[in-house]
Amino acid sequence: MKMLALTTVATLATIGFAAPAQAEVPHPGGVAAPDTALGKDWKSSSDVVVTGAGDADGYHLYIAREKDAFGWRTLATLKSSAIDVGPWGGSVCVTGSGRYAVAIFAPKKAANDPALMMAGALAAVVDTTTGRAKTVAAGLQFTYFNPACGPGDKVLLTRATGNDTQAGRRTDLLTVDAAAGKVVQTRHIEGQLSTPAPAPDGDYGIAGGRLVKVGADGKLTALAKPQGIPYAVRAARSGAIDVVSVTGAESVAERFANGRFTTTGSGPRNQLDLFGLQGGRNALVGTVNRRGAIPADLPSIASAERVDAISGAGHLVVHATVSRQTSQAAAEPLVAASPDEAGQVTIKQSTVAGRAESTATVDTDRAAPTLDVDLDLMSPVQTVTTFAEGQDPDQPKCAVPRNDPTIQPLQPSPDQVEWAVDRAVRGTLDITRPDNYLKSRTPSYSPQGMFPLEVIKDGYASVPAQVELAVLAQETNLSQASWHAVPGDTGNPLISAYYGSYDPNVIDYEKSDCGYGIGQVTTGMADGDTVYSIDEQIAISVDYAANIAASVNILIDKWNQLHDEPNGLTSSVNNNDPQYIENWFLALWAYNSGLHRYADRNTDPDANGYYGLGWLNNPANPDYKPGRDGFMRQTTADAETPSKWSYPERIMGWVETPQRKGTPAKNAYLYPAFGAKAGTFHRESDDGDWSKLTLPSQWTFCSADFGCSQAANGCPAVNSSCWWHGHADFANCDDQMCATENVKYFRDDPEPGVQRVYERDCETFDPSKVANRDSSKSINMVYTLNDTSLYNLGCSIPSGTLGGKFVLRGGRPAGQDGAPYAQYDLHQLGAGYNGHIWFTHGASGDALTKHKVVGAWTPELPLGAGQAQLYSVVAHQPSHGATAQHAAYLIQGGSRSDLTGYVTCSVPQDRTGDDKGKDHWVNLGSYLMGRGAQVLLSNEGAGSSEDVGYDAMAFIPQNAPGATCNTAY
Incomplete structure (x- = not known):
């Protein structure tokens, strides 16, 4: 299954934004009373900070200087107007000189597509003085550790290549000279490298859980192993390498120098981070408990809240940057992003000297420099500018076409989706659609007359409603039609990679995914497939209820595949009862990245005798930030950076924290029925505690039997030997630790009417x-x-x-x-x-x-x-x-x-x-x-x-x- 969701993010209220400061400030968006908040010398300071936020207009960089009381202005906008797949996202770092900002940027949707997450982002260098931007690379990882700035003007970028098959994962490491604005070296590394760090004497990173040095030929030299699982690595100008890793409930900071690690500090897990400062220094930021000798070039900055960026001299902390359009998308996830909401951003910040918190509201300057990337010039491989050889441009691979007036699905509202799911998981979605439903020219049918509910193997229950709803939230934001359509509209069907590429200059139908509608139903949806009749294919494309009926069966099929393996070789968790939500973790894993079957272990050339669930979605994979809390547990702004979590972790997060809609925001679907002995969590800036699911740890599916070791930070070989199968216990469902479904609609409840965003105007022209x-x-x-x-x-x-x-x-x-x-x-x-x-x-x-x-x-x-x-x-x-x-x-x-x-x-x-x-x-x-x-x-x-x-x-x-x-x- 392909992921096409445009993932929503938090509203301002849920990440703790205070009301904008009312006191008069000397510069727009600047901190109030700067003499107190910043100190007497602020007017002569050279301190600067850069942060970023994305919307439909592009990924915007904003800059603030202390001499302007950290008043904000637009530095640059980065985008490629050739791509039209929703709002942009990205991340940015500033080089040690402070002269250049380097950003990676991509449509936020890239974080939900495994191929794009591995190699779908663009990169640019931006001059912090002029805002002039230059594209330097394409096809990069959309991950938490990209880009990586160092103490000088050298920056490292990564591109993940290969896969988790016999060939194994590989990494391209690109070296960027920010001053020259170009890639000066590309090294091919035989292995999975994470958290790279440019240093004066070379380049470093983490591979196999160890700090490694990358040679000029891409070969890795293992140096030492930190105490825990690393998630932040930075070099100082002195040549020392600072590393922060998680071990148990603690984060530990260590410095590698003179051939060994020494401990420099610690803090609660996920409350300690590492940032670079101008001049080649680093800073420990968060809740910092200093330990051992404190290096002079490693100061600490206290912060009780999450930190996204700090200024070059460490005088200002940026806690969050959220665009108004992004916030609006979270409040109403089915409403297409309004262009009029683009360009406004809210930045939460606090000064270090005076500990003054404030919120700056900034309007993006449309006159600021804009970089619009020409994808024809930036593709890391040869760009296809004509149809692939032998292809007929009039013969798409996908069976149901775009821009056909007879194929116009209605965009449902969230209550309609919940109604269809609640009835589909019980096999009662048997309403009648009339002939020519939505002018699609299909004969009359019922959704589960077409797609009867399949039987779950070895279980009396069905798919829990909240599992299906969370999948739909992640896959498509509960949308049946194109993301351009809002509830009450008809539009084109939502189709994954219909033209075979997200580059509008490339049409390669051989690579079309053909995932249709709210559940991204892919199997059987290509032209010539015989799984479904043409009427069934049209119903899947047009009718959200029919699509949901088919999608529920796909989840059941993944559960059954895991249980259809030969005796003793099946895969399961906990008590294996499908009524419990936690027990669907493996089926969700397979839903996204597939299951390598036991029967294919010797015939599949990539299997090499192995079988099981692939490495890509294993929580132990270091592509996901180690030590992370559950998705959206710390803050619902986690949805801004979904690539930190594996796919099944994100689905469980959408179960715990349903998508929101409306003003004031309300849940789009019900919470599950949490177990009486389930734990709780406290989300940042929320009042009270929230019930939580009992989920696997990062290492639950890491075993020496599959080449995986916690000591080695995952699976060093990263090939088919890392595929997991078997049984794992992480929740005692028999002892009321697990959650079950909670339904709102029952068999006789009629289909709710659509809640239109725009009322239909039927006034006749006069x-x-x-x-x-x-x-x-x-x-x-x-x-x-x-x-x-x-x-x-x-x-x-x-x-x-x-x-x-x-x-x-x-x-x-x-x-x-x-x-x-x-x-x-x-x-x-x-x-x-x-x-x-x-x-x-x-x-x-x-x-x-x-x-x-x-x-x-x-x-x-x-x-x-x-x-x-x-x-x-x-x-x-x-x-x-x-x-x-x-x-x-x-x-x-x-x-x-x-x-x-x-x-x-x-x-x-x-x-x-x-x-x-x-x-x-x-x-x-x-x-x-x-x-x-x-x-x-x-x-x-x-x-x-x-x-x-x-x-x-x-x-x-x-x-x-x-x-x-x-x-x-």
Whole structure:
């Protein structure tokens, strides 16, 4: 199963943001009373801090200088406008000189796709003085230890290659000269290297649980083993290597010098971290208990809260940086990110000298330098710019197409999802869908008539409802349709890697994943597959309830696979009773990364005689931060950095902490029924304690039988010998330690109505509002669907009007070479007049070569050859899905010689103030028109973050000229 979820993150309240300081400050966003908070010398300080936050506009870097009382400004924005898969995320470090910031950035969705997490991020160097940014690498790990800055201007980046098969995991280590702005060396390491650290005398990292030095040829030299499992490694200018590791309930700081480790400090687990300071010093930050001799270049900075960044001199601590769009996405996880929410960020900070806490609210400066990466130039392998050899661009691999008006799933609201899950896990999702449900042309069916609930092997229970709900939350944010659609909309189906790549300049159908809908159902969804009939494939694509019925069976199939292995070779946990949520940990592991079957151990060339659950999702894998708390236990902002946890750990986190929605935020589904003897946890900034699941430790599935050793920090070989199978006990379910499901809906409960985000506007166009209308003649209405029977959102099509045709063409010039790539960023949405629009994003420069889209409205005017009539042209603009600020409509009068040429009318497609989010009409002006008249609109020149929308168009005959361009209707 592929993960396509756009993972949500915390609201400001849940991570403990205080109200912004009310006292007057000398600089916007700066700390109040800086003489007290920072000390008397703050105006002459050179201290600086850089932090980052992502949204739909890109990954933004913000900088604050102490001489400005740490007032914040935008340093740069990093993105690739060619990628349209939701908001961006990333991480940033500052080099020892303080002159350069180095960031990795990728769509947040990359953290949920194993392949993208291993090699899907971009990297850039940013000058902290000018904000000038330069891309240096692509195809990098999206992980907690990337990028790695050192005491100088050398930075290390990692790319994970290989896999957990016989070939084994390997690591590419890239050395970046930040001052030169380029990669100067790439070393191929035969092994899994984590937490790299550039040093004056070479480069270091952790491999096999040991501190190692990386040679010029990529060979590793083991130096010494720290006390625990390392999660932070940094070099000092002196040549010493500081390491922080976790051992039991404690974090321990050690310094490696003169060939051995000495202890420098300790603290509670996960409350001690290591950061670099300018000048080649390091700092222990958090709850620090000093031990042994204290190095002069290793100061400590106390902080009771989590720390994301510190300033170069250690005068300011940044606790969290959250964009408004990200916060809004957490409050309403099914609402597509609003472009208007992009660019606002809230930064929680505290000064070290005066211990003054404050919250800065910053508006991203749109004029700040922006780096827009051209993926054609950055691919670490040869970029495919044409279709793979032998492929037909008109024959996608996936069975159910995009942009087909007959395939428009309805985006459900969370209560509908919970209803479907509660009934599906009991086999009672037997409601009847009528013929032609959602205009999909399918015969009548019931979801579990199509996909009857499978029987769990060796168990009387079914999938606990909260397990399925958590999977849907992680996979798709409870979405059946594309992430562009909000509850109540129809849209394109949500399809994983439909074109075989997240690069819109690459179409390689052989690599298409074909995971459909809310449960990302993949098996049987390719063209030619016989697992499902075409009607079943369409139902999985269109109907969230049918998709959930199929998805529940996939989970059951994973459970059964684990239990279908030969006697004595099955895999299970605890008392193996499927009614308990904790017992689904292994099935979730297999759901994401698969199970290597015993029967294939000698026939699979990668198996080498081994079998079991792969290394990728083993909690012992050092790609996940050692010593971590349960997902979202410390703070719900953990969802900002999901790559610190394995997939089954994240699912259990969504069970413990359901997704939130609404204002004020409410749970999207119920908590489970926790066991009477279950433990509790206290989340940062929450009042009271929360019940928790009883989960495995990081080392539960680490055994010498499978090449895994806690002493070696995992599985040094990282190959098929690390695959795990067997039995593990981590929760006494018989003694009320485990959780069971908690359902809200039962067999006879009807399907809830969808809770629309935007109410459907079915108001019929009134031509009488047009000045000087010739009422003796009929108006023409041109819809975005020439077959108006395909409109499926409840508005009737007005009668008594003449029609016309609407055509979309792609490529530059339109309809010629390059057109196939335009479809990559073309979308349909249940918005606008009568409930359907098309939209794409703006493009300019080289992007137009492959991604230009032109829409043409051609009315069938009741005019003979050579005849002309004055018409007012009125364009409908949807409540959402169109945000272009200067949509340039080109109006051509027709075929007569005196009507040739185009007139341009530019209008804003969305509204402001109280009218924002409302459907409306805009008059494009009065024009003399003849046969062949048309109106054109392209995405050329619009901003890459703007949606150019194509909605209905009215042509109203007039007696005399009326409104001019961009007149309110």
